[in-house]
Amino acid sequence: MARLQMIDPKQADGRVKEIFEGPLKGKEINIFKGMANSPAVLDAYLGMSGALQSASLSAKEQEVIQLVVGEANDCDYCQAAHTALGKKAGLSEEQTVQARRGKIEDDPKLNAIAKFASAMHEKKGFVSDDDLSAFRDAGFDDGAIAEAVATYALASFTNYFNHVNQTPVDFPEPPKA
Numbered sequence: 001m002a003r004l005q006m007i008d009p010k011q012a013d014g015r016v017k018e019i020f021e022g023p024l025k026g027k028e029i030n031i032f033k034g035m036a037n038s039p040a041v042l043d044a045y046l047g048m049s050g051a052l053q054s055a056s057l058s059a060k061e062q063e064v065i066q067l068v069v070g071e072a073n074d075c076d077y078c079q080a081a082h083t084a085l086g087k088k089a090g091l092s093e094e095q096t097v098q099a100r101r102g103k104i105e106d107d108p109k110l111n112a113i114a115k116f117a118s119a120m121h122e123k124k125g126f127v128s129d130d131d132l133s134a135f136r137d138a139g140f141d142d143g144a145i146a147e148a149v150a151t152y153a154l155a156s157f158t159n160y161f162n163h164v165n166q167t168p169v170d171f172p173e174p175p176k177a
Contacts, residue, residue, distance in 0.1 A: 007036035015039035068117035069155035071100035083174035100177035112138030
């Protein structure tokens with residue numbers, strides 16, 4: 001059971017109503033209903049996720065980071081949500097499981113992303129020169145490194161929000177990792 005009030009989009013007013021009728025139209029999922037307690041929080045989420053839509057990292061690549069971080073932070077909500085979103089972005093179900101384990105065996109580029117995201121988590125951002133070299137050797141530039149950090153930050157934001165709220169999962173249960 002959620003620990004924060006879940007705002008019904010049909011009952012929302014002001015800025016929250018604008019958001020649910022605009023950028024979140026048709027996306028009446030529990031995380032957004034919880035975030036709707038503060039229009040600033042919804043705007044923060046939308047600003048960051050919106051900006052990352054124009055990133056050089058594809059949606060599929062960003063979903064790998066989301067899955068790595070969701071698993072590392074033990075966020076049931078994000079594991080379920082990003083399994084569904086990852087599959088929609090082109091990951092196979094097996095790749096979603098492997099991403100949560102931090103290693104994707106059938107795609108060297110996605111594997112490099114999973115390993116880099118894992119290194120960021122394990123080292124609290126203090127990645128080594130070797131971590132950066134391995135990521136670059138997989139074909140990623142400094143822009144992609146910056147985007148990976150931003151995607152990691154967005155994942156941590158949603159993970160921690162869901163931990164505090166105990167957001168009820170409204171996505172299909174993901175396979176075990």
